[in-house]
Amino acid sequence: MTLPAECGHLAAELRQLRRRTGLSLADLGRSTPFSKSSWERYLNGKQPPPRQAVEALCALARRQPGELLALWELADSAWSGRAVPTSPASPASSTSSTSPTSPVGPRPVPGGRRRRTVLAASAVGGITLIVTASLLLPRGSGPRHSDGAGTTEKPIRNPGCSAASCTGKDPVRMGCGGAGMVTDLRTDTGPGSRQLELRYGALCRAVWVRTSGLQPGDHVELFVAGVPDPQELWVSEADLGRYAATPMAAVPQGTAGTRSCVTPGNPADGARVCFG
Numbered sequence: 001m002t003l004p005a006e007c008g009h010l011a012a013e014l015r016q017l018r019r020r021t022g023l024s025l026a027d028l029g030r031s032t033p034f035s036k037s038s039w040e041r042y043l044n045g046k047q048p049p050p051r052q053a054v055e056a057l058c059a060l061a062r063r064q065p066g067e068l069l070a071l072w073e074l075a076d077s078a079w080s081g082r083a084v085p086t087s088p089a090s091p092a093s094s095t096s097s098t099s100p101t102s103p104v105g106p107r108p109v110p111g112g113r114r115r116r117t118v119l120a121a122s123a124v125g126g127i128t129l130i131v132t133a134s135l136l137l138p139r140g141s142g143p144r145h146s147d148g149a150g151t152t153e154k155p156i157r158n159p160g161c162s163a164a165s166c167t168g169k170d171p172v173r174m175g176c177g178g179a180g181m182v183t184d185l186r187t188d189t190g191p192g193s194r195q196l197e198l199r200y201g202a203l204c205r206a207v208w209v210r211t212s213g214l215q216p217g218d219h220v221e222l223f224v225a226g227v228p229d230p231q232e233l234w235v236s237e238a239d240l241g242r243y244a245a246t247p248m249a250a251v252p253q254g255t256a257g258t259r260s261c262v263t264p265g266n267p268a269d270g271a272r273v274c275f276g
Contacts, residue, residue: 003045004078010071011045014057017068018043021061022242031172032056033160048079052175059177062243159204166206166248168231176204176248185255190262191270196220198276200255206248209260214239217265224249225257235265 003011018028018039025043029036034053042049054072058065159181160174171177177199185207186198193213200207209222211233218235233246251258259276 004075006071006074006078007045007048010049010068010075011043013068013071014049014054015043017057017061017063021057023060027238028057028060031060031170033173033175048076051076056172056175059172060243159201161204161206161248163205164250164252166201166204167227167250168247171199171201171204171206171208171210171245171248174204174248176201176206176208185258186276188260188275190273190275191264194218194262194264196260196262196275198222198258198260200251201248204248206250207255207258208248209233209246211235211239211244211246211262212242214244214262215265215269216240219263219265220246221261221263222246222249223259223261224251225254226252230261 023031025036025039028034028039032039032053033056034042034050038047038053041047042053049072051069051072054068055065058068159176161169161176166174166176176182181201181203183200183202184197185200188196188198190196192215194215195212197210197212198207199210207222207224208231209220211220214220214235216235216237216239220233220235221230222232223230227249231247231249233244235244257276259274261272261274263272264270
């Protein structure tokens, strides 16, 4: 089967975005609700990706999803066949002439071919206009939906957990870090270039620490008021050059009193430091 142009365009954009993250297919399988084999099919255009997969990859790449979601809408319509215009049935198609001088079968509708051509051209023109407009948007921007008082990015509407069920789970895999879902409560800088971002997912009602600049062997802890055990992240070689996050913790008593700590794996880099 020939891959629709819109689907090929989306797959190419997703492959480029994946390369920017530096993540392997196995990494994507561990960091999102979708398996390694599913990502292989999505990125090669063998299977249409669900909307949530596009949003999850954008979250990993720290890119606003608006532009890619516009492409996804076009690709989804093309793949499902909704974008193919259908011509109305001819009134003469249900009857045939019995006259010996008339051909048997439906009579062609005058201008039918021309009308289908116009419809197809209109569809292609509309697709070109939408794609062109999306590509002209500044990187990181995208279609926004007005709520009357301002504009907000459309969030992921079905995260995989909420409150207590999120405790101990990966925020990206559960879909808790989508656009419009995260509040950055605090950003702290530890020894060297180590950075800890305390994040709160409103729909998931949980907090986690997203890290960058850490080194293998570093240890990050997240403490929540009223919860005896911390959520912990041990940094490995696989985390170098990308964001890594602690598991989430529900916040039964609110975000006040939430504390994060980092202990460098190399004692020469300093001692344990806590924030909050």
